[in-house]
Amino acid sequence: MEFPNGLKYTKDHEWIDTAAAPVTIGVTAYAVDQLGDIVHVELPKVGDSFEAGAAFGTIESTKTVSDLYMPVAGKVVEINKAAVANPQSLQDDPYKLGWLVKVEVKSKIDASTLLDAKAYQHFVAEA
Amino acid sequence: MADTDLKTPLYQVHKAHGAKMVPFGGWLMPVSYSSVLQEHQTVRTACGLFDVSHMGELQVKGPAATTFLQRVSVNDVTRLGDGEGQYTAILHPDGGMIDDLIIYRIQADHYFVCVNASNTDKDYQWLLQQASAMAGVKVTNESTQWCQLAVQGPKSTLAVEALLSPVTKAQLSGLNYMQIMPVKLFGVDGLIARTGYTGEHGYELYVPNAIAERTWHGLMETHSQTGIQPIGLGARDTLRLEACYLLYGNDMNDGVSPLEAGISWAVRLEKGDFVGREALVAQKAAGLNRSQFALRMNEDGIPRHGMEVFKDGDLVGVINSGSVLPTLGGAGGLALLNPKKVAVGDVVEVDVRGKRKLARLVPKPLYKAKVKS
Known part of the structure; x- marks a missing residue:
C-alpha cells in the first residue's frame, strides 16, 4: 500500500497536500482498501466552511457509509466532480484522480495534528 | 472480532x-x-x-x-x-x-x-x-x-x-x-x-x-x-x-409477521391450525399497517437499514435493506411501509442522513430470478 512522502495524514485516514495553496484533501489507500468497492461520494458545496475535525462529506462502499473529516479548518474552493461521477477513481488512484476537495486554509495549520507518511504507515500497521 | x-x-x-x-x-x-x-x-x-x-x-x-x-x-x-x-x-x-x-x-x-x-x-x-x-x-x-x-x-x-x-x-x-x-x-x-x-x-x-x-x-x-x-x-x-429475498434481522424479526414481511405466498392459512395462525387471521382481517415494498432511488444516495421514508411529508415507514443494485444500476432496497398510505408506483422520499432523496416504489422483485431456467 502506498503512502506518498510529500503528503500529510490524519488518524481518520484523510491525506492533505499542503505544498500549494489551496490545500488538496482526499482519503488514503488504506481507507479505500478497508471500505472495498466505493459506490458513492458526497461532497460539500463550494463556499462551505468547516472547522478542523468536522465531517464534510461521506464515502460509501457497497456495505458501509463513512464520514469524511476535515484535517484543517477552512473554506472549500473546489470539489472533484469527476470523483463524484466516478467513485471508482478513488480506488484506482486515491492520491491523484481521487482527490476530493481543495480548501483555503483559515489559519496556520496545526502540524501537530498531522502525521507524515512514515508515522501514518506505522499507525495503520498497528490498527 | x-x-x-x-x-x-x-x-x-x-x-x-x-x-x-x-x-x-x-x-x-x-x-x-x-x-x-x-x-x-x-x-x-x-x-x-x-x-x-x-x-x-x-x-x-x-x-x-x-x-x-x-x-x-x-x-x-x-x-x-x-x-x-x-x-x-x-x-x-x-x-x-x-x-x-x-x-x-x-x-x-x-x-x-x-x-x-x-x-x-x-x-x-x-x-x-x-x-x-x-x-x-x-x-x-x-x-x-x-x-x-x-x-x-x-x-x-x-x-x-x-x-x-x-x-x-x-x-x-x-x-x-x-x-x-x-x-x-x-x-x-x-x-x-x-x-x-x-x-x-x-x-x-x-x-x-x-x-x-x-x-x-x-x-x-x-x-x-x-x-x-x-x-x-x-x-x-x-x-x-x-x-428481493428477505434477510432475517434486516427485513423482518421477531416483531414482524410473514404477511407484513411480504411472504404471504408461503403462508397457508387454509391448511388448519398452526402456531401464530390466529394472530395472522386477525391481522389480515384488520388490514396490514406495514407491508414490504421494493424501491429504487430516483436521485443519488443509497438507502440503508433504518432510514425513514416519507410520503407528502408524512412518515410512512423505514428502509429495511438498501444498497447499490449492481445488475440493475442505481440504488434501491426493501422497506416496511404503511400500505394504507403508499402504493406501488408512488414516489416517496428517503431521509439519507438528513437529506430527502426521491425514490419510487416498484413491483417486486427488483431482479427476476432465473432459478427455474
Missing part, C-alpha cells in the same frame, strides 16, 4: 484466497475476496462458490415429524413429496417471525431443515420445546457437523457435475428447483439441493465437515470451464437484495 466467533472448516482456504473476514451471525465469514461488485457480476454471468456453513441444519425425525412441522410452520408440509423442499417460517404465537427457513422432506418420517445462522439456537430451543409436548418426533441440531457450499450462477451445473459419478450426474439433470437429493461425494454421504439466495440457477451442497475442503477444491478446479470464483457475503447480500 469476538473470540467466540466460530470458524468454518474452510477458514484457512478463505485466508489463502485473500478474503476479508468479518463476524456474522456468530461466525467469522468471508465478506469479500476481491471486489463485491465483481463477485456479484461473476454470479450473474458465470459461477460463484459461497461458503455458507454458518447456516444451521436441523433434523426432524419420527412418525409424527410431518404433524409436528405442520403445527409449527406456516407453509403446508403435506404438499411435499420425498426429496422436495419449501420456503416457510416459524412464528411466535403472536405472529412474529422466529425465523424463515427451508424444510426438505427426505422421507415421510425425516425432514432436513436449513435455518439462519444467527437464529440456529433460538430455532432449535423453540422446536425442542414445541416437540416436548408431542410424542413421536425428535429434533436434533447438526449445524456444526455440516458444511454448506452454495454454487450459484448460469454455469453452476457444470461445476457441480465435476464432483459426480455418471449416474448421479444424470440424477442431477432431473433435479428441479427446490428439490434435494442424497449424494455420495468422495465416498461420503451428503445432500444437493437446487436452491439458493442469489436469484440465479444454482445449488446448495450439504457436506460433512471432513470433505468440505475437497469439495471446495473440486468445484474450484472447474474454473477454466465455468469461470467459478469464491464469493463473499457482501455480494451475497447485493444478489439476494436484487432478487
Whole structure:
C-alpha cells in the first residue's frame, strides 16, 4: 500500500497536500482498501466552511457509509466532480484522480495534528 | 472480532484466497475476496462458490415429524413429496417471525431443515420445546457437523457435475428447483439441493465437515470451464437484495409477521391450525399497517437499514435493506411501509442522513430470478 512522502495524514485516514495553496484533501489507500468497492461520494458545496475535525462529506462502499473529516479548518474552493461521477477513481488512484476537495486554509495549520507518511504507515500497521 | 466467533472448516482456504473476514451471525465469514461488485457480476454471468456453513441444519425425525412441522410452520408440509423442499417460517404465537427457513422432506418420517445462522439456537430451543409436548418426533441440531457450499450462477451445473459419478450426474439433470437429493461425494454421504439466495440457477451442497475442503477444491478446479470464483457475503447480500429475498434481522424479526414481511405466498392459512395462525387471521382481517415494498432511488444516495421514508411529508415507514443494485444500476432496497398510505408506483422520499432523496416504489422483485431456467 502506498503512502506518498510529500503528503500529510490524519488518524481518520484523510491525506492533505499542503505544498500549494489551496490545500488538496482526499482519503488514503488504506481507507479505500478497508471500505472495498466505493459506490458513492458526497461532497460539500463550494463556499462551505468547516472547522478542523468536522465531517464534510461521506464515502460509501457497497456495505458501509463513512464520514469524511476535515484535517484543517477552512473554506472549500473546489470539489472533484469527476470523483463524484466516478467513485471508482478513488480506488484506482486515491492520491491523484481521487482527490476530493481543495480548501483555503483559515489559519496556520496545526502540524501537530498531522502525521507524515512514515508515522501514518506505522499507525495503520498497528490498527 | 469476538473470540467466540466460530470458524468454518474452510477458514484457512478463505485466508489463502485473500478474503476479508468479518463476524456474522456468530461466525467469522468471508465478506469479500476481491471486489463485491465483481463477485456479484461473476454470479450473474458465470459461477460463484459461497461458503455458507454458518447456516444451521436441523433434523426432524419420527412418525409424527410431518404433524409436528405442520403445527409449527406456516407453509403446508403435506404438499411435499420425498426429496422436495419449501420456503416457510416459524412464528411466535403472536405472529412474529422466529425465523424463515427451508424444510426438505427426505422421507415421510425425516425432514432436513436449513435455518439462519444467527437464529440456529433460538430455532432449535423453540422446536425442542414445541416437540416436548408431542410424542413421536425428535429434533436434533447438526449445524456444526455440516458444511454448506452454495454454487450459484448460469454455469453452476457444470461445476457441480465435476464432483459426480455418471449416474448421479444424470440424477442431477432431473433435479428441479427446490428439490434435494442424497449424494455420495468422495465416498461420503451428503445432500444437493437446487436452491439458493442469489436469484440465479444454482445449488446448495450439504457436506460433512471432513470433505468440505475437497469439495471446495473440486468445484474450484472447474474454473477454466465455468469461470467459478469464491464469493463473499457482501455480494451475497447485493444478489439476494436484487432478487428481493428477505434477510432475517434486516427485513423482518421477531416483531414482524410473514404477511407484513411480504411472504404471504408461503403462508397457508387454509391448511388448519398452526402456531401464530390466529394472530395472522386477525391481522389480515384488520388490514396490514406495514407491508414490504421494493424501491429504487430516483436521485443519488443509497438507502440503508433504518432510514425513514416519507410520503407528502408524512412518515410512512423505514428502509429495511438498501444498497447499490449492481445488475440493475442505481440504488434501491426493501422497506416496511404503511400500505394504507403508499402504493406501488408512488414516489416517496428517503431521509439519507438528513437529506430527502426521491425514490419510487416498484413491483417486486427488483431482479427476476432465473432459478427455474
